[in-house]
Amino acid sequence: MGRWAHRTHLTGLLLLAGLPACREAGRAPPRGNLVVTDDAGRRVALAAPARRVVSLLPSFTELLFAIGAGDRLVGRTTWCDYPPAAVRVPSVGDGMPPNVEAVAARHPDLVVLYRSGPNITAAEQLERLGIKTVLLDLNLLEQLGPAARRLGMLTDRRAAADSLAHLMDSLAAQPLAPGPQSLVFIVWDNPPIVIGAGSYLDRLAALAGARNVFHDIASPSAQVSIETIAARDPEFVAVLSDSAVPPRYATRPEWRVVRAVRAKRFLFLPGQLFGRPGPRVAQAVRELRRRLDQGP
Amino acid sequence: MKYLLLAVAAGVTLAAAVLFGPADVPLRDIMSSPIVWQLRLPRAVLAFLVGGALGVSGVALQALVRNPLADPFLLGLSGGAGLGAVAAIALDLPGPWALPLAAFVGAVSAMALVYRLGLTGGAELDPRVLLLGGVAVGAFAAAITTAIVSLAQATELRNAFLWLWGGFSGASWTTVLVILVYAPLPLGILVAAARPLDLLALGEEPAQYLGADVRRLKRLVYLAASLLTAAAVAVAGVIGFVGLIVPHLCRLVWGRLHRALFPTAFLAGGILLAAADTLARTVVAPRELPVGIVTALLGVPVFAFLLRRWTAS
Numbered sequence: 001m002g003r004w005a006h007r008t009h010l011t012g013l014l015l016l017a018g019l020p021a022c023r024e025a026g027r028a029p030p031r032g033n034l035v036v037t038d039d040a041g042r043r044v045a046l047a048a049p050a051r052r053v054v055s056l057l058p059s060f061t062e063l064l065f066a067i068g069a070g071d072r073l074v075g076r077t078t079w080c081d082y083p084p085a086a087v088r089v090p091s092v093g094d095g096m097p098p099n100v101e102a103v104a105a106r107h108p109d110l111v112v113l114y115r116s117g118p119n120i121t122a123a124e125q126l127e128r129l130g131i132k133t134v135l136l137d138l139n140l141l142e143q144l145g146p147a148a149r150r151l152g153m154l155t156d157r158r159a160a161a162d163s164l165a166h167l168m169d170s171l172a173a174q175p176l177a178p179g180p181q182s183l184v185f186i187v188w189d190n191p192p193i194v195i196g197a198g199s200y201l202d203r204l205a206a207l208a209g210a211r212n213v214f215h216d217i218a219s220p221s222a223q224v225s226i227e228t229i230a231a232r233d234p235e236f237v238a239v240l241s242d243s244a245v246p247p248r249y250a251t252r253p254e255w256r257v258v259r260a261v262r263a264k265r266f267l268f269l270p271g272q273l274f275g276r277p278g279p280r281v282a283q284a285v286r287e288l289r290r291r292l293d294q295g296p
Numbered sequence: 297m298k299y300l301l302l303a304v305a306a307g308v309t310l311a312a313a314v315l316f317g318p319a320d321v322p323l324r325d326i327m328s329s330p331i332v333w334q335l336r337l338p339r340a341v342l343a344f345l346v347g348g349a350l351g352v353s354g355v356a357l358q359a360l361v362r363n364p365l366a367d368p369f370l371l372g373l374s375g376g377a378g379l380g381a382v383a384a385i386a387l388d389l390p391g392p393w394a395l396p397l398a399a400f401v402g403a404v405s406a407m408a409l410v411y412r413l414g415l416t417g418g419a420e421l422d423p424r425v426l427l428l429g430g431v432a433v434g435a436f437a438a439a440i441t442t443a444i445v446s447l448a449q450a451t452e453l454r455n456a457f458l459w460l461w462g463g464f465s466g467a468s469w470t471t472v473l474v475i476l477v478y479a480p481l482p483l484g485i486l487v488a489a490a491r492p493l494d495l496l497a498l499g500e501e502p503a504q505y506l507g508a509d510v511r512r513l514k515r516l517v518y519l520a521a522s523l524l525t526a527a528a529v530a531v532a533g534v535i536g537f538v539g540l541i542v543p544h545l546c547r548l549v550w551g552r553l554h555r556a557l558f559p560t561a562f563l564a565g566g567i568l569l570a571a572a573d574t575l576a577r578t579v580v581a582p583r584e585l586p587v588g589i590v591t592a593l594l595g596v597p598v599f600a601f602l603l604r605r606w607t608a609s
Contacts, residue, residue, distance in 0.1 A: 191465040222583045227335045231319030254468040257334045
């Protein structure tokens, strides 16, 4: 009860605080280029560079730090664990879906959300409280550059954002020349779920010179049978895991039909670096390349 | 005659399940290919056995609660299995068998709870109490499951639901052995109860007068059918629909006597599930469909056709 009252109070305060900002934005033409169109097709206009930003996706948190706007962060999700400085930013929960009150309680002047159904609803709720929101896509390598540019615009870190975005864009534009090595990303074993072409990881593998054996599946991930994995006979099995312990299914008889599982040719990819698209994509490519060269 | 028909259909289905798959196995290598021996054959056999078990369990539970909507998962078993599976992942239980075993324990616990509810206040497994108790226990287990999933950090938890939707990806000779060792006892109990179950269809009192020990019958049938379903859950997750539709299908075609109903439901359930799994593996290759979708797509038209014929006559 006490906590509830406290939160409501904060929301009320915030409403008051948000109103002048709205009026200002309506009156004066936005200074400079503080206007972007987000991936939900909304026009996001800020009167002044955002100073209190809440990021609701680890990738956005990393991007903001990478363009030198980390000190503007006043809220993050429980999953935002990189860079180390991000952990010192107060958490507003797991962000799935966002706890609108907890976000509002941080008094942000900009909230960065990943574009998804529940987040669009949350953005509308925040806008009603007078808080500016921006909804961005971030599933693929080619979305990193545009996201960085727009975040740079809104936080007035354009120069840093542009050079980072340039690097991302050039990586995304690199022609795919997968080498002789092949791998499969297995994200779950029963039913087996693998990563397909419409994903960041597929692109990462190609940049590291390896061929994803399920590149012919257009969607980001798909259920397949063990038989198909065995028939495609990948050289390596890549698993997102922070420890180098072979997954439990590796000892099961049906999985041992897959040659790479039988030979324990696993590539353990730490989730922090590989589990999400982020500004460290070049480092992720190098790491994957190193692991492929080393062998399991 | 009907057994010959079903046996041939079963043979054809199993042969197709072994011959077809997303991987290209030349016909002359069929006998030596590990893909056939370690993956296709155990998977086909497991799908058949689970389908049979669910068919028989459905027949028994529909007779027990005398309700056409009853299916093997109605009495809280799926909720209990889900809770077990999610708990296994949340607690990070070690070993490749942790998840199926936990699901089995969860299903049996839910069953025991519903059974206990069915005996309260001197009620002797009153169908109404069983149905309501099953729904209540299932909902309670589902609520705890959702609470664990939404509060825990482990991202793998989301995938526990994938497992729960059921499928035969985890099939191996070991899982086949598990169900082969486990299923005969409950199956035997149910087949032995065929005649008294016919009497029970007349109502509890008439059955009592005609010499059936209704109290004992109901307890035995309840336990045997539930344990059979729990075993199916442990090896294949929750595969709905087979246990609901196959008993009706067999009743419509071959009559209401349990002596014929049990074996036909076993064979028909096995055929339906083995065929559905073969299609699930092959039609959208290299991808795979969840088997429950195919079961419903195959079963519903047949069921609707039979229902129309039955209501017309």
